Amino acid sequence: NAGVTQTPKFQVLKTGQSMTLQCAQDMNHEYMSWYRQDPGMGLRLIHYSVGAGITDQGEVPNGYNVSRSTTEDFPLRLLSAAPSQTSVYFCASSRGAAGNQPQHFGDGTRLSIL
Protein backbone atom coordinates (compact mmCIF):
# COMPACT_ATOMS: atom_id res chain seq x y z
CA ASN A 1 0.00 0.00 0.00
CA ALA A 2 1.31 3.44 -0.93
CA GLY A 3 -0.81 5.26 1.68
CA VAL A 4 -0.72 9.03 1.14
CA THR A 5 1.54 10.16 -1.69
CA GLN A 6 2.57 13.79 -2.10
CA THR A 7 4.35 15.23 -5.13
CA PRO A 8 6.66 16.94 -5.60
CA LYS A 9 8.86 16.47 -2.52
CA PHE A 10 10.69 19.76 -3.09
CA GLN A 11 9.88 22.86 -5.14
CA VAL A 12 11.29 26.36 -5.54
CA LEU A 13 9.05 29.04 -7.00
CA LYS A 14 9.37 32.71 -7.82
CA THR A 15 6.97 35.21 -6.28
CA GLY A 16 3.81 35.40 -8.36
CA GLN A 17 4.08 31.95 -9.92
CA SER A 18 1.24 29.47 -9.53
CA MET A 19 1.62 25.84 -8.65
CA THR A 20 -0.38 22.74 -7.73
CA LEU A 21 0.73 20.39 -4.98
CA GLN A 22 -0.57 16.90 -5.57
CA CYS A 23 -1.93 14.50 -2.96
CA ALA A 24 -3.27 11.02 -3.62
CA GLN A 25 -4.39 8.28 -1.26
CA ASP A 26 -5.22 4.66 -2.04
CA MET A 27 -7.07 3.77 1.16
CA ASN A 28 -10.54 4.89 0.00
CA HIS A 29 -10.61 7.49 2.78
CA GLU A 30 -13.40 10.05 2.71
CA TYR A 31 -11.67 12.76 4.73
CA MET A 32 -8.62 14.58 3.37
CA SER A 33 -6.87 17.71 4.53
CA TRP A 34 -3.93 20.02 3.85
CA TYR A 35 -1.68 21.51 6.51
CA ARG A 36 1.32 23.78 6.48
CA GLN A 37 4.16 23.52 8.98
CA ASP A 38 6.42 26.49 9.65
CA PRO A 39 9.66 26.31 11.68
CA GLY A 40 9.04 25.98 15.40
CA MET A 41 5.30 25.68 14.94
CA GLY A 42 2.74 22.97 14.78
CA LEU A 43 0.74 22.15 11.70
CA ARG A 44 -2.01 24.56 10.68
CA LEU A 45 -5.05 23.42 8.74
CA ILE A 46 -5.43 25.09 5.33
CA HIS A 47 -8.39 23.30 3.72
CA TYR A 48 -10.18 20.02 4.21
CA SER A 49 -12.67 17.80 2.44
CA VAL A 50 -15.18 15.38 3.95
CA GLY A 51 -15.81 13.65 0.64
CA ALA A 52 -15.68 14.00 -3.13
CA GLY A 53 -17.21 17.28 -4.25
CA ILE A 54 -17.08 18.87 -0.79
CA THR A 55 -14.37 21.20 0.49
CA ASP A 56 -14.15 23.69 3.32
CA GLN A 57 -11.72 26.20 4.79
CA GLY A 58 -9.46 25.56 7.72
CA GLU A 59 -7.52 27.95 9.92
CA VAL A 60 -5.30 29.54 7.20
CA PRO A 61 -7.04 29.24 3.79
CA ASN A 62 -6.05 32.57 2.17
CA GLY A 63 -3.93 32.22 -0.96
CA TYR A 64 -4.85 28.56 -1.51
CA ASN A 65 -7.54 26.74 -3.47
CA VAL A 66 -8.55 23.09 -3.36
CA SER A 67 -10.87 20.78 -5.23
CA ARG A 68 -11.98 17.19 -4.65
CA SER A 69 -13.27 15.68 -7.89
CA THR A 70 -12.40 12.12 -6.85
CA THR A 71 -12.08 10.29 -3.53
CA GLU A 72 -8.41 9.59 -4.19
CA ASP A 73 -7.04 13.04 -5.08
CA PHE A 74 -6.97 16.35 -3.24
CA PRO A 75 -4.72 18.90 -4.99
CA LEU A 76 -3.73 22.19 -3.36
CA ARG A 77 -3.26 25.21 -5.63
CA LEU A 78 -1.21 28.29 -4.89
CA LEU A 79 -2.68 30.98 -7.10
CA SER A 80 0.10 33.58 -6.86
CA ALA A 81 2.95 32.41 -4.66
CA ALA A 82 4.25 34.75 -1.95
CA PRO A 83 7.36 34.40 0.25
CA SER A 84 5.06 33.99 3.27
CA GLN A 85 3.92 30.69 1.75
CA THR A 86 7.39 29.18 2.12
CA SER A 87 6.67 26.17 4.27
CA VAL A 88 6.40 22.40 4.44
CA TYR A 89 3.00 21.21 3.27
CA PHE A 90 1.42 17.99 4.52
CA CYS A 91 -1.57 16.18 3.14
CA ALA A 92 -3.51 13.75 5.34
CA SER A 93 -6.40 11.35 4.94
CA SER A 94 -8.65 9.44 7.30
CA ARG A 95 -11.64 7.15 7.09
CA GLY A 96 -13.81 9.67 8.92
CA ALA A 97 -13.47 13.06 10.59
CA ALA A 98 -9.91 13.83 11.65
CA GLY A 99 -10.62 13.77 15.37
CA ASN A 100 -12.49 10.49 15.27
CA GLN A 101 -10.29 8.41 13.00
CA PRO A 102 -6.49 8.20 12.74
CA GLN A 103 -5.09 10.55 10.11
CA HIS A 104 -2.46 9.19 7.75
CA PHE A 105 0.03 11.84 6.66
CA GLY A 106 2.17 12.04 3.55
CA ASP A 107 5.88 12.81 3.81
CA GLY A 108 5.42 16.47 2.90
CA THR A 109 6.28 18.92 0.13
CA ARG A 110 9.00 21.42 0.96
CA LEU A 111 8.18 24.65 -0.86
CA SER A 112 10.38 27.73 -1.09
CA ILE A 113 9.15 30.99 -2.59
CA LEU A 114 11.86 33.43 -3.65
Next chain:
Amino acid sequence: GQQLNQSPQSMFIQEGEDVSMNCTSSSIFNTWLWYKQEPGEGPVLLIALYKAGELTSNGRLTAQFGITRKDSFLNISASIPSDVGIYFCAPYNNNDMRFGAGTRLTVKP
Protein backbone atom coordinates in the same frame (compact mmCIF):
# COMPACT_ATOMS: atom_id res chain seq x y z
CA GLY B 1 -8.12 34.32 19.93
CA GLN B 2 -7.70 30.71 20.81
CA GLN B 3 -4.38 29.90 22.50
CA LEU B 4 -2.66 26.55 22.67
CA ASN B 5 0.52 26.19 24.70
CA GLN B 6 2.72 23.11 24.62
CA SER B 7 5.63 22.66 26.99
CA PRO B 8 8.45 22.11 27.27
CA GLN B 9 9.71 23.27 23.89
CA SER B 10 12.59 20.78 24.00
CA MET B 11 14.01 18.10 26.25
CA PHE B 12 17.43 16.46 26.42
CA ILE B 13 17.33 13.29 28.48
CA GLN B 14 19.35 10.18 29.18
CA GLU B 15 18.16 6.83 27.88
CA GLY B 16 16.01 5.16 30.54
CA GLU B 17 14.60 8.38 31.97
CA ASP B 18 10.91 9.19 32.05
CA VAL B 19 9.52 12.14 30.07
CA SER B 20 6.50 14.34 30.62
CA MET B 21 5.02 17.01 28.36
CA ASN B 22 1.72 18.85 28.37
CA CYS B 23 -0.61 21.14 26.48
CA THR B 24 -3.02 23.73 27.75
CA SER B 25 -5.67 25.56 25.78
CA SER B 26 -7.77 28.64 26.33
CA SER B 27 -10.72 26.75 24.78
CA ILE B 28 -12.52 23.52 25.51
CA PHE B 29 -11.95 20.60 23.14
CA ASN B 30 -13.85 17.35 22.71
CA THR B 31 -10.86 15.29 21.61
CA TRP B 32 -7.15 15.40 22.37
CA LEU B 33 -4.68 13.62 20.12
CA TRP B 34 -0.93 13.14 20.45
CA TYR B 35 1.32 12.77 17.38
CA LYS B 36 5.00 12.07 16.87
CA GLN B 37 6.99 13.40 13.91
CA GLU B 38 10.39 12.14 12.80
CA PRO B 39 12.69 14.08 10.47
CA GLY B 40 11.49 14.19 6.87
CA GLU B 41 8.19 12.48 7.64
CA GLY B 42 4.63 13.38 8.43
CA PRO B 43 3.19 13.04 11.95
CA VAL B 44 2.05 9.65 13.19
CA LEU B 45 -0.80 9.26 15.67
CA LEU B 46 0.28 7.90 19.07
CA ILE B 47 -2.75 8.21 21.33
CA ALA B 48 -6.33 9.51 21.01
CA LEU B 49 -8.38 10.72 23.98
CA TYR B 50 -12.13 11.20 23.64
CA LYS B 51 -13.44 11.74 27.15
CA ALA B 52 -12.59 14.23 29.91
CA GLY B 53 -10.55 12.49 32.59
CA GLU B 54 -9.63 9.60 30.29
CA LEU B 55 -6.24 8.00 30.87
CA THR B 56 -4.94 5.88 27.98
CA SER B 57 -1.75 3.91 27.47
CA ASN B 58 0.04 2.71 24.35
CA GLY B 59 3.07 0.67 25.41
CA ARG B 60 5.42 3.00 27.29
CA LEU B 61 3.25 6.02 26.46
CA THR B 62 0.48 7.27 28.73
CA ALA B 63 -1.74 10.27 28.04
CA GLN B 64 -4.56 11.92 29.93
CA PHE B 65 -7.40 14.18 28.85
CA GLY B 66 -7.79 16.88 31.50
CA ILE B 67 -11.03 17.06 33.45
CA THR B 68 -11.60 20.69 32.34
CA ARG B 69 -11.17 19.60 28.66
CA LYS B 70 -8.60 22.37 28.29
CA ASP B 71 -5.45 20.35 28.82
CA SER B 72 -3.69 17.05 28.26
CA PHE B 73 -0.37 15.47 29.15
CA LEU B 74 1.80 12.76 27.61
CA ASN B 75 4.26 10.66 29.57
CA ILE B 76 6.92 8.38 28.13
CA SER B 77 8.46 5.89 30.52
CA ALA B 78 11.94 4.39 30.28
CA SER B 79 12.91 6.34 27.15
CA ILE B 80 14.92 4.69 24.38
CA PRO B 81 16.88 6.26 21.48
CA SER B 82 14.07 5.65 18.97
CA ASP B 83 11.80 7.96 21.03
CA VAL B 84 13.69 10.87 19.45
CA GLY B 85 11.40 13.18 17.50
CA ILE B 86 8.93 16.01 17.88
CA TYR B 87 5.75 15.33 19.83
CA PHE B 88 2.63 17.36 19.11
CA CYS B 89 -0.62 17.65 20.95
CA ALA B 90 -3.59 18.15 18.63
CA PRO B 91 -6.92 19.06 20.20
CA TYR B 92 -9.95 18.75 17.96
CA ASN B 93 -13.53 20.05 17.66
CA ASN B 94 -15.86 19.59 14.67
CA ASN B 95 -13.39 19.47 11.76
CA ASP B 96 -11.18 22.06 13.48
CA MET B 97 -7.87 20.47 14.41
CA ARG B 98 -5.15 22.52 16.07
CA PHE B 99 -1.56 21.49 16.70
CA GLY B 100 0.69 22.58 19.53
CA ALA B 101 4.12 23.98 18.66
CA GLY B 102 5.72 20.65 19.58
CA THR B 103 8.16 19.23 22.12
CA ARG B 104 11.48 18.21 20.57
CA LEU B 105 12.86 15.17 22.40
CA THR B 106 16.51 14.15 22.28
CA VAL B 107 17.54 10.91 23.99
CA LYS B 108 21.23 10.35 24.78
CA PRO B 109 22.29 6.68 24.81
